Amino acid sequence: MKQESGATHPIWEDNISLPTTDHLRENRKCDVCVVGAGIAGLTVAYLLAKEGKHVIVLESKSIGGGESSRTAAHLSTALDARYTNLINTFGEDGTRLICQSHTRAIDKVSEIAKEEKIDCDFTRVDGYLFASTRQDEEKLLKELEAIQQFGWMDVVLRKECPAGSLTALPCLHFPNQARLHPMKYLAGLAKAFIDKGGEVYTDTHVVDFKSGPVVTATAKSGHAVSANHLVVATNAPANDKATIMTKQAPYRTYMIGLTVPKDVVPDALYWDVQDPYHYIRLAGNSAKDDGDTEILLVGGEDHRTGQENNPMKRFQDLERWTRTKFPMAGEVRYLWSGQVQEPVDGLAYIGRYPCDFDNMYVATGDSGQDVTHATIGGILITDLIMGRKNPWAKLYDPTRSGMKGAGEFMKYNLNVATQAKDYVTPGEVEDPAQVMPGTGGIMRDGTNKVAVYCDQDGVRHKFSAVCTHMGCLVHWNNVEHSWDCPCHGSRYDPLGRVVTGPARKDLDPLK
Ligand SMILES: Cc1cc2nc3c(=O)[nH]c(=O)nc-3n(C[C@H](O)[C@H](O)[C@H](O)COP(=O)(O)OP(=O)(O)OC[C@H]3O[C@@H](n4cnc5c(N)ncnc54)[C@H](O)[C@@H]3O)c2cc1C
Ligand code: FES
Known part of the structure; x- marks a missing residue:
């Protein structure tokens, strides 16, 4: 299996056999297009395929190639956001429903593993x-x-x-x-989805989302999938600039x-x-x-x-x-x-994404509890697409105000605002020659900042350090060998290619 971008190695990547997949080679149509083949994307894709929908999943990397291969996979109702805080924000009735939704999610994972005979150490x-x-x-x-x-x-x-x-x-x-083995669960889930007529295209990075009565997701290759419904399950929503990313x-x-x-x-x-x-x-x-x-x-x-x-x-x-x-x-x-x-009020954002049409959905804001949040997302978005009522819909609604966690909302956005200081600070190196093989560093070039990566052969690659999401400046991460953006968490590999959204476009290469 492919590693994220470099240095570290999750235990779950040992001896995993994933279903064979191809990249998108032509334009396609389907009932539902899901972007992202992590736990969130594959759960909703599987549940919709079970309802008889024709579902296509598009994935930048490999199945589970994002955070799902890196999780600790505790399936828990002891929420990190703490019930003391949740009760203040969502009241007793809301908090009871939140607890019930996570309990139901653990049961659902157990049912899926049993029904599909997924040997995942649940x-x-x-x-x-x-x-x-x-x-x-x-x-x-x-x-x-x-x-x-x-x-x-x-x-x-x-x-x-x-x-x-x-x-x-x-x-x-x-x-x-x-607890479970997340990659064994995902491999089994993907296989069950494909057996039900679902299609997964890997190495297919989506660069454009078009809303409308028919929604379109266009890959970097230019090929597109048109669908009646689109679910963005890319961990940080790749279709979002500031609607959700200011609230987590x-x-x-x-x-x-x-x-x-x-x-x-x-x-x-x-x-x-x-x-x-x-x-x-x-x-x-x-x-x-x-x-x-x-x-x-x-x-x-x-x-x-x-x-x-x-x-x-x-x-x-x-x-x-x-x-x-x-x-x-x-x-x-x-x-x-x-x-x-981390969402400002501790609860994931799951449901309809606010836009002109009501056929675009999002599942994000895992709050470190995404095995259950992803499963709640699968159940909830399936209900919305099937036209069924769901008792959790209002709680997880992505359009809910960031003011529900007003203190955290202010803190998050103040933190983002202070990152502008990077534009006036000096570079870490004065000359690309100071960047050693296998490492990266930021250099000032007049009013611009340049991200310099030196590969193992000593060749130095230069990119604009400006994150393509909303313009903050990236920093070198010497553990994962990636360029990380301090504002909304977009990450790029050493050669400037997007590893983690919300950015969709690579860093601009410089000569
Ligand atoms: C170290 C760690 C420990 C954790 N521990 C727990 C835990 O104990 N319990 C728990 O419940 N949760 C835990 N979590 C949280 C949770 O498990 C993960 O965050 C979760 O698996 C994420 O699932 P996902 O499907 O939302 O995202 P991902 O698995 O990241 O899937 C999103 C996919 O979308 C793809 N993608 C992104 N952009 C595009 C694009 N433009 N086009 C096409 N594809 C795209 C990515 O390549 C990726 O594969 C932990 C997370 C980490 C990192
Ligand atoms: S500016 Fe938003 S992730 Fe970089």
């Missing part, structure tokens, strides 16, 4: 939100109070955490959570996989309430089975995309934190990073 496990300090303990008690306020009585306070080395303080016990912020999040002696860490999901936050699970047997040891996956140390000069330090901090919590941990076998979209 396992029901319990989850524990733990405190590391007395202050954290207060947060747990408040969270429990909010949970009980909207009527969920299954969550209880436990005096001891089952993973004793993690903490001596209490934790909240969330029963009936789950991109964060890089880091993961390591280390060996631990078998059967020493109880099989469960664990999360803390610190900032930056940490999440933990066992990889499971289908990911890696190594005799006396198994792989423990620990994630966290998030930061705003393009706003960390030394991302390698995040891995070091994560490893240090892990070794204090799991002194029995052995060598680090895997490390990788990925991107999540």
